[in-house]
Amino acid sequence: MNKWSDNRAWWLVLPVVLIVAFSAVIPLMTVVNYAFQDTFGNNEFYWAGIEWFQEVLRSDRFHGALGRQFLFSFIILSIEIPLGIAIALAMPKKGLWVPFCLILMALPLLIPWNVVGTIWQIFGRIDIGLLGAALDGLGIEYNYTQNTIDAWVTLIVMDVWHWTSLVVLLCYAGLQSIPDAYYQAARIDGASKWATFRFIQLPKMNRVLLIAVLLRFMDSFMIYTEPFVVTGGGPGNATTFLSIDLVQMAIGQFDLGPAAAMSLVYFLIILLFSWVFFTVMSYLDRAES
């Protein structure tokens, strides 16, 4: 669509720019400020250059948290995306059940994140939780507060429970936009189920899929509340992801310099990935039109 060229449109955008500047630019500048300075209290600051960045980038603590974070996001994406597609394909296309399914599936998305944590904290306990008790009854040793593997499995199952619906809803919307004529043509050509999926459904979904991957990557990379409530980063620091580590450093220990440097590195990683996704997405858009 052709747009009018008019720089007076800035007046319409101004309120947004002002509010976001207040709640994003000023705080971000504070972070940048801390990242390059050192303090010995009394609000006196000294120029520290890139010292904090060197310290953070070389520390084992950061490497550990970053590694765990990437592993977590990778596992989450490789489970939730295929599962989400499969369920979207299995859902009824029309009828009375559709709104019913949609409402039930959207339910986990609207539960406050700490309550999601609480639900799974209770659900996984051997003494009072259904999951923990069931596993215990089957003779499987399971304790998410003591065992690293169990803690990871609990967090991953929790995240799958919490967020797969988002992928399902996105893919479902993508599938709904395919006209019936496409399927009829496929049937006339005698296309197999796999061929229908590969050449009709998948290409129509690739845009929403990219959005799903982007959102799931960003949000799983920023995860804080759920592991904080369920495992508190433990056992040891087995589930200490970047956000948990950062909050511990900034608000727990008040190590402003390293925490600020780490914040910037963290933000830049997310930005870099998102930018790549964004570029691919707009490239696909252009290829389509």
Add this chain to the structure above:
Amino acid sequence: MKTKALVTILYIVFLLLPIYWLLNMSLKTNEEILSTFSLWPQDLTFANYMVIFTDPSWYNGYINSTIYVVLNTIITLLVALPAAYAFSRYNFMGDKHLFFWLLTNRMAPPAVFALPFFQLYSAVGLFDTHIAVALAHCLFNIPLAVWILEGFMSGVPREIDETAYIDGYSFPRFFTRIFTPMISSGIGVAAFFCFMFSWVELLLARTLTSVDAKSISATMTRTVSASGLDWGVLAAAGILTIIPGILVIYFVRNYIAKGFALGRV
């Protein structure tokens, strides 16, 4: 066909089981929770809910959360509507860069902003107020709302604007009387997502409040760490936080699929 229905049903059961378990626990006494293991309450009690409805430190949490969520939704929509109109209708200097910059704020980890927010809002005297949390949540809600609304507005043909201007409508009058009603479903979807992301957020809400504006999620996490054992009340509080979500989904159920269909979440 049978396997398809089975997959859907299994998935929904998987989603509902943990929620059922929470509901089950919220209707039991603490003794029953800890002593006997049962799939449904043997001795049905609403005592846990009564605790929440009679203790101000609990029910104030719900009131506070509702206040800042509503404030946030109003602020976000008020500023996002004109901005989304500008992005959907005009080319102006730096529009693409501005749009990407706005979206980067949706990507910013709240953990990065927790400490600077705390200092900023303390410095301007807004710490522990509802407006502080509402403004802080604008960080991720405004970009999202602009993105969603821009999608809906681009679907409205530009001829409508032109006709209205020729008919002598001024911009504010056109915008409020004609344009806004036309994209009401888009506004519904945007409000839904603002509500949702503000309601579920914990980290910023907890960092920016202490007593007067303490959110329900903060109340819940603090209770866990303090006493750690009152499972029944905790479960009841959890169930009560799910209810607003169900209400909101019910009201926007017809728009959800449409909002998702635009691929703008």
